[in-house]
Amino acid sequence: MIGLLDANNFYASCERVFRPDLMHQPIAILSNNDGCIIARSHEVKALGIPMGAPYFQVKKILDQHRAVVFSSNFSLYGDMSCRMMTLLDALVPRMEIYSIDESFVDFSGIKDISKLVHHIKNHIWYSLGIPISIGVGETKTLAKVANQVAKRKGKGPSVHILKGESAIDEALQNLTVRDIWGIGRRMSERLLGFGIYTGLQLKQVDPRWMRRQFTVMGERLVQELNGISCLSLEDVRDPKKSIQVSRSFRSPIRELEDLRSVVASYAMRLGEKLRSDGLRTKNIMVHIRTNIFQKNSPQYRNHTVVTLPNPVEDDINLVKACTRALEDIFKEGFGYHKAGVMAFDLLSQEDNVQFDLFSSLPTEDQGRKELFQALDSLNKRYGSGTVSLAACGNKPRWRDGKKNVSPAYTTRWKDLPKVFAK
DNA sequence: TCTGGGGTCCTAGGACCC
DNA sequence: TCTGGGGTCCTAGGACCC
Incomplete structure (x- = not known):
């Protein structure tokens, strides 16, 4: 089983930690330049103010309801996120930090999942003051679904464990396709065109048909809804691309x-x-x-x-x-x-560094000299390391009437010292 | 008047290679 | 006149997420 832990109204909850007097007051957080709404407390959501609404368009209604409006403070949210993830990490065997306020947790091997998730929820609430919801399901996508069920239980911290075919079907019946993780505006519009409206209908679609219509992403989605895990828990973060x-x-x-x-x-x-x-x-x-x-x-x-x-x-x-x-x-x-x-x-930092010599090397002596100089700059710049050499002769080519230079051949020496020794 | 910022993944199609 | 088969790499653009 996989859990999805998600802070409720994260940015608004962070502000409340330092302003407990605002616990029951509507709160909205604004983007850069105070341009639009990027986070809303429960009360602001209840006013029907959508995510991303331009501030000037909703200012009046916010004022009417005496909402407190904050400019965003990302260093605060980042710091709170870090604290929350640290607390969580100490309580679970494996986790993947998915976003600033969400983590997937691997519950395989845990005997009493219900006990653990309640403990996590309470621990983070009492230690940090951030209310969280935890959904548990057989796959990441079902954990997301379970999390939505949990969130619908109320505005406080809550958990929901989604288990058993009929419970899953019932939860999916109450969600539109747009509510499913991975389905955005365009895909939901197309699905509606096919007469697929609910999460349950989507679950029952033929995965092969889904693949033809919506590529592998669509196929995976349907499999995940059927409890076949296609998205693994990535507990080691890949470096940024x-x-x-x-x-x-x-x-x-x-x-x-x-x-x-x-x-x-x-x-x-x-x-x-x-x-x-x-x-x-x-x-x-x-x-x-x-x-x-x-x-x-x-x-x-x-x-x-x-x-x-x-x-x-x-x-x-x-x-x-x-x-x-x-x-x-x-x-x-x-x-x-x-x-x-x-x-x-x-x-x-560990990747190979390419250092190009652009001059041609007409004689062996000159070539040797320039290579030594290049190695010297490499050492100065990056410290010691292993070096491989590629020599490229540049043969002009023409494409579309334009001269175009590309390597004609490449030779590689594995063992540089031996090459120089010769 | 004023409309966020930072990411990822997938596909199709072209160029190129042997 | 007929015209292979199997790849890789790159890019632009679309779609999605928080």
Whole structure:
């Protein structure tokens, strides 16, 4: 059995820990620039205010109900998340942190699951003041379903264990396809078109048909609803594949100079994130765009990628690359509303570093000399390590009438010292 | 007037290789 | 005139999640 532990209204609950006087008052948390609603307490949800609603559209109704509105405080939420996960980790054999406020837990081998989940729920509530819901099911997707059942029991901490065919079917009968984890707006629209409305109907669909219509994702979903586990518990976190920093602006930015300083600050934040994850990058993407909500204004969006010869994680190189990329895509005459930088195809500190010599090496002596210099810089930059060498002769080729250089052959020496000894 | 930020996975199709 | 078979890698774009 797999459990899904999910904090109730996490950001709002975090704020309440430090403002216990707001325990029964409606609370909403706003995004960057106080633009829209990104978290709501139970009471605000009850007012019918949707997730992501622009603040200016719902401000009136929030005021009427004397809601307390917070700007987001992500360092607080991150810290509370860390505490919560630490408490949980001490109580369970295996877990996967799924998001800032959710964890999957492996309950296999646990004799009395009900006792344990109640203990977890109470422990986190009394130690941290965060109310959580725990759902337990045969697969991750069913654990998600169980969690929704638990949440419907009330606004306080709650648990639900989903076991037995009829109980599962009943729970699924009460959910729309849109409520199922993994089904978003587009898929639910298409499913509705096929006459599939409830979770139970989806469970009864032929998985092969699902695969044809909705790719393997759809097939897995149906299998998971039938208790066949397709999504395993990943207790070891894979390293990140991309890291980005992006923001919308309160008011549009028109000048390149202003945008440049914004992008430079994102580049430095990107560097911080890379370094804290022990990662480097060769690929950096910069994007800018006008305000997509201003339907009547001219729109412009663009992005570009800079690929560096060597992996970097330092501010200077990142800022240089990002501002250079910005100049490629910046166009005058637009008011920009959002910009972002992203590093992708990340390398870990342990990954091989490629160091390219661009000069040709006409004689053996010169080749040897340049290789030694390259090794020397490698050592200075990355410390000692193992080295493999690839030599590429560049033979010009033509494609689509354009000259195009690609390696003609590659030779690799495994044992560098021996090569040099010769 | 004011509309978030940060991720992941999958597919199709093209280019290229032997 | 007929025109193989088996791959890999890359990219853009879509969809989803919290």
